[in-house]
Amino acid sequence: MESKAKDTELTERLKLIESMVAEGRQSSESWGWTFVLWGIAYYIATAWAMWGHSNLAWPVTMITAGVVSSVIASRMTRGQPETMLGRAIGAVWASMGISLFIVLISLGITERYDTHVFMAIIGMMLGTANATSAIILKWKMQFACAVVWLGSAVASCFGTENQAWIAFLAATFFCQIVFGVYAMIRESQRRRSGVVHA
Amino acid sequence: MSEENLELAERLKLIESMMAEGRRSTSRWAWTIVLWGVAFYVAIAWSSGMFGGPIWGQHYMAWPVTMVGTWLLTWSLAGRMHKSGNAPKTTVGRAIMSIWVAMGISMFALLLPLGLSGRADQQVCVAVVATLLGTANAASGILIKWKAQFACAVVWWLASAASLFGTVTQSTTAFLAAIFFCQIVFGIYAMILESREERRQGAVNA
Numbered sequence: 001m002e003s004k005a006k007d008t009e010l011t012e013r014l015k016l017i018e019s020m021v022a023e024g025r026q027s028s029e030s031w032g033w034t035f036v037l038w039g040i041a042y043y044i045a046t047a048w049a050m051w052g053h054s055n056l057a058w059p060v061t062m063i064t065a066g067v068v069s070s071v072i073a074s075r076m077t078r079g080q081p082e083t084m085l086g087r088a089i090g091a092v093w094a095s096m097g098i099s100l101f102i103v104l105i106s107l108g109i110t111e112r113y114d115t116h117v118f119m120a121i122i123g124m125m126l127g128t129a130n131a132t133s134a135i136i137l138k139w140k141m142q143f144a145c146a147v148v149w150l151g152s153a154v155a156s157c158f159g160t161e162n163q164a165w166i167a168f169l170a171a172t173f174f175c176q177i178v179f180g181v182y183a184m185i186r187e188s189q190r191r192r193s194g195v196v197h198a
Numbered sequence: 199m200s201e202e203n204l205e206l207a208e209r210l211k212l213i214e215s216m217m218a219e220g221r222r223s224t225s226r227w228a229w230t231i232v233l234w235g236v237a238f239y240v241a242i243a244w245s246s247g248m249f250g251g252p253i254w255g256q257h258y259m260a261w262p263v264t265m266v267g268t269w270l271l272t273w274s275l276a277g278r279m280h281k282s283g284n285a286p287k288t289t290v291g292r293a294i295m296s297i298w299v300a301m302g303i304s305m306f307a308l309l310l311p312l313g314l315s316g317r318a319d320q321q322v323c324v325a326v327v328a329t330l331l332g333t334a335n336a337a338s339g340i341l342i343k344w345k346a347q348f349a350c351a352v353v354w355w356l357a358s359a360a361s362l363f364g365t366v367t368q369s370t371t372a373f374l375a376a377i378f379f380c381q382i383v384f385g386i387y388a389m390i391l392e393s394r395e396e397r398r399q400g401a402v403n404a
Contacts, residue, residue: 084293094337117312117317
């Protein structure tokens with residue numbers, strides 16, 4: 001009798017976790033625009049640095065993208081109830097942002113700039129954040145993005161400078177633009193089906 | 199109090215209790231923090247030639263062997279913990295586990311190619327490791343609102359910056375100090391918290 005009650009409690013607990021994971025995935029889809037925004041920011045920074053030969057390209061573009069993201073995000077989250085999975089994913093991306101900022105600025109100031117190392121570190125950090133979110137949300141598509149980012153990091157280590165750039169630009173296209181647009185489409189489909197059900 | 203406010207208050211209470219459970223679950227796994235701290239020290243000592251003998255003489259084997267060995271040991275001990283039912287499945291527990299698993303995958307995926315391709319010197323490698331450990335500690339610390347763990351993240355970030363700005367010796371010193379504070383001291387502190395909590399629970403149940 002007692003073991004049956006324990007089993008029922010466990011099943012309910014698992015069901016609750018599953019529903020929280022599904023809710024987390026849906027709420028992640030509503031952040032698809034940030035992936036697209038940062039993907040475009042990477043492209044602008046790359047183009048500016050390549051053709052404008054400016055050292056300011058990356059810091060200025062990244063800080064601007066950060067400010068724009070936080071302004072829109074604070075509007076989105078105003079009045080919204082906090083969820084545990086939302087907190088977890090927010091914590092992962094915030095920590096990744098701080099870490100990336102510290103290590104890239106330090107590499108830049110100490111004049112250790114090397115395209116291979118830069119691209120490898122960016123790929124590794126974005127791979128880590130995507131992998132964490134994907135494991136938490138059990139989202140295969142996002143885990144595929146993590147694999148692509150880590151693949152681009154490895155390619156940066158072994159390839160030439162041009163190959164490192166190509167790997168980075170391709171990873172940005174698939175993991176930021178394509179994945180972001182995919183999440184946005186799913187979000188709009190869900191909204192529309194919600195309107196139909198209402 | 200309106201119904202909406204009551205629901206919000208209940209939700210907040212639930213989140214607070216989940217975070218407290220997350221802190222307890224982290225304390226339950228504190229032995230892994232200490233184990234990895236000791237493994238880092240063994241790998242550093244081995245690779246710098248502090249041990250003698252035919253096996254210890256293979257310096258290039260130090261990091262791969264120690265890391266894979268520690269990973270296998272962690273895996274088998276964690277499996278036993280799961281079997282004995284000491285690790286209840288919670289959302290926060292899942293999230294924290296995901297952070298550390300992803301960090302492990304990334305570290306393995308990048309450090310090996312960086313080492314094999316010869317792209318990064320010792321200082322950059324230390325910065326990469328410290329940055330990843332800083333990220334994982336910060337994410338866990340923010341998630342479960344644990345200031346001590348967030349302080350560890352700050353120490354790792356400082357070690358990462360110090361490694362790039364300083365000399366090779368300063369980089370090594372910063373790395374050793376960060377391991378001491380964030381793996382050994384923090385791990386023992388979390389273990390003490392866990393044993394206190396167990397004693398308290400035992401006293402309540404008795």
